[in-house]
Amino acid sequence: MGLLALFRRTPSSASVAKERLRIIVAQERSARGGPDYLPLLRRELLQVIHKYVNVDPEAVQINLGQDEGHEVLELSVALPEKNRA
Amino acid sequence: MAEIIVVTSGKGGVGKTTTSASVACGLARRGKRVVVIDFDIGLRNLDLIMGCERRVVYDFVNVIQGDCTLRQALIKDKRLETLHVLAASQTRDKDALTAEGVKRVLDELIADGFDYILCDSPAGIEKGAHLAMYYADRAVVVVNPEVSSVRDSDRILGLLASKTQRAEQGNGGVKEHLLLTRYNPRRVASGEMMSVDDVKEILGLDVIGVVPESPDVLAASNAGVPVIFNDDSDASRAYDDAVARLLGESLPLRFLEEPKRGFFARIFGG
Ligand SMILES: Nc1ncnc2c1ncn2[C@@H]1O[C@H](COP(=O)(O)OP(=O)(O)OP(=O)(O)O)[C@@H](O)[C@H]1O
Ligand SMILES: [Mg+2]
Numbered sequence: 332m333g334l335l336a337l338f339r340r341t342p343s344s345a346s347v348a349k350e351r352l353r354i355i356v357a358q359e360r361s362a363r364g365g366p367d368y369l370p371l372l373r374r375e376l377l378q379v380i381h382k383y384v385n386v387d388p389e390a391v392q393i394n395l396g397q398d399e400g401h402e403v404l405e406l407s408v409a410l411p412e413k414n415r416a
Numbered sequence: 417m418a419e420i421i422v423v424t425s426g427k428g429g430v431g432k433t434t435t436s437a438s439v440a441c442g443l444a445r446r447g448k449r450v451v452v453i454d455f456d457i458g459l460r461n462l463d464l465i466m467g468c469e470r471r472v473v474y475d476f477v478n479v480i481q482g483d484c485t486l487r488q489a490l491i492k493d494k495r496l497e498t499l500h501v502l503a504a505s506q507t508r509d510k511d512a513l514t515a516e517g518v519k520r521v522l523d524e525l526i527a528d529g530f531d532y533i534l535c536d537s538p539a540g541i542e543k544g545a546h547l548a549m550y551y552a553d554r555a556v557v558v559v560n561p562e563v564s565s566v567r568d569s570d571r572i573l574g575l576l577a578s579k580t581q582r583a584e585q586g587n588g589g590v591k592e593h594l595l596l597t598r599y600n601p602r603r604v605a606s607g608e609m610m611s612v613d614d615v616k617e618i619l620g621l622d623v624i625g626v627v628p629e630s631p632d633v634l635a636a637s638n639a640g641v642p643v644i645f646n647d648d649s650d651a652s653r654a655y656d657d658a659v660a661r662l663l664g665e666s667l668p669l670r671f672l673e674e675p676k677r678g679f680f681a682r683i684f685g686g
Contacts, residue, residue, distance in 0.1 A: 343607025348563050349614045356570050356618055363574045 358394065365395045376406065384410060418526040420533045421662075422552040422590075424576075426568030428539030430560045431597040434633055435655070436536035437465045438644035439556070442659030444499035445644075448531040451490065453521075454504035455548035456538040457513055463503045467640025468493065477505030480517030486524050495645070500530075510543055518547050541575060550580055554591045556624060556662075560598045561610040569594075570619060593624035595658060600629045601674040612672060625658025627651050628671045 342350075362369050373393050380386055390409040395402065423436045433456075440452035453476060454462035463469040474489035479502070493499035502521075505512060525533050537548035549555060555576050559569045576583070576590045583589050596612055603609035612626055630651040636643035644655045650671050657667050 345604070345607050345610045345614065348610055349618065352563055352566050352618050355567060359567075359570065360574070364578065 358392070361394045361396065369393070369395065380408060384408075386411060418530045418533055419554060420522060420535065420552045421554045421556060422535040422537055422549045423556045423558060424537040424545060424549055424572055425539065425558040425565070426541060426545075426572040427560075427565045430558050430565050431627070431633075432539075432558050433461050433465050433536055434637070434643065435556065435558050435595060435597065435627075436462060436534050437642040438652075438655040439659055439662070440466075440499060440501075440532075440534050441493075441496060441642045441644050442656055443532050443534075443662070444493070444496040446659065446663065447498065449498045449529060450532045450534065451500040451502060451525055451530050452534040452536060453502040454536050455513070455544050456504050456536065457510060457544055458504075458506060458508055459538070460504040460506050462536050463491075463501060464640060465637050465642060466493070466501050467642075468501055468503075469640070472503045475503045475505040476521070477507055477512040479521055480512070480514065486521060486528075513544060513547055515547060515550065519551060522551055541571065545572075546575070546579060549576060549590070552576075552580060552590050553582065554593065554662075556593050556595050557619075557621070558595050558597060559615060559619075561596060561600075561604070561612075561615055566610070566615055566618060573619065573621070592621055593662075594619060594621045595625045595627070596623060597625075597627040598629045599626050599671070601672055604672075605674060612669065623669065624661045625654055626669050626672060627654040627658070 373391070376393065377388055377391055380391060386408060392407045394405045396405055397403065423432050423439070425432050436452055440450050444450045452462065452466070454460060456462070457477065460475070463472050468491045471491050474484040476489070478484050479486050479489045489502055490500040491503065493501065522533060535548040535552065538544040557569050557572055559565050573592060576592055580590050594616065596615060599612070600609055604611045612623060616623055628650050630643070630649060632646050632649040632651050633643050636646060643649060643651045646652045654671055657670060660667055
């Protein structure tokens, strides 16, 4: 534990709940009304990524959005600490 | 013209029936002609909360199946002249409720001149919940400040926006309101429970009422007298405010903070 952690207040349990909900609700909303293959795509992408890096399912975010009238599939993968350059 | 309001939530046990009963009484107390329908087929409960369980002769499914007339099945409330209850059937046959049958009953109630038709939805997202919301003009989404309840409410909001007659017809959709209940201001203040603003922000919906966690709710269900009749209760005042807001009044939210405690209590806790 770093010295800074001593001064940093641990987030309250309510704010942890809020943050978790913010993420899952956004994810579920973007999947809603979207193509049915999204959950399967997510699973298969995870498998592929897993061949190269050992990431947690949580680190992979797939969102369906809109950009200037186009549907955009956004994929973001947070790489684990040791794999960073 | 009657307005059909569904009281729904996704998650079970969050306070839909408690809310349906008190809101129905609140509307009737303001002179509206109200009928409240229990859509929880197989698990009849609204009659107990309303205190009319011994007067149930015919139920919702009996009307749909033509075993009796609607008039025979409507139970007139003993306290409020303009309030009626339609009990759920205790049949285990989930298919007893049909879209066509529900529509016929609702149309007859509308023709009868009711002002409000409240639909107390069962938990879940199956047929009963679907039919309870399908014909609604408005929805009161009941939510507890707790992760699974909030997430389930969002799923229900998705269904309201897609699997209802209003959504399908594309004429503005169902008007949605959030009702937070079992709210504990002390736990919100200490950071253990999400606040109204947190829930509002996540779901992005207007809040029609915040009902505090209250022992009066259990006492009310024990007695079969909806909590809104308990004039000494904050839960009653909160429900009455929600009813006023449903009718278009704009009132500030109350009971968001715990009652002020004395000096010593604050210093020494407890
Ligand atoms: N504001 C409140 N304070 C304390 N207890 C409450 C409050 N609201 C509801 N309850 C309690 O929560 C329980 C569930 O309430 P209720 O039956 O209204 O929920 P429901 O959503 O209709 O449940 P179901 O999904 O099974 O139909 C009951 O025991 C009730 O007394
Ligand atoms: Mg219920």
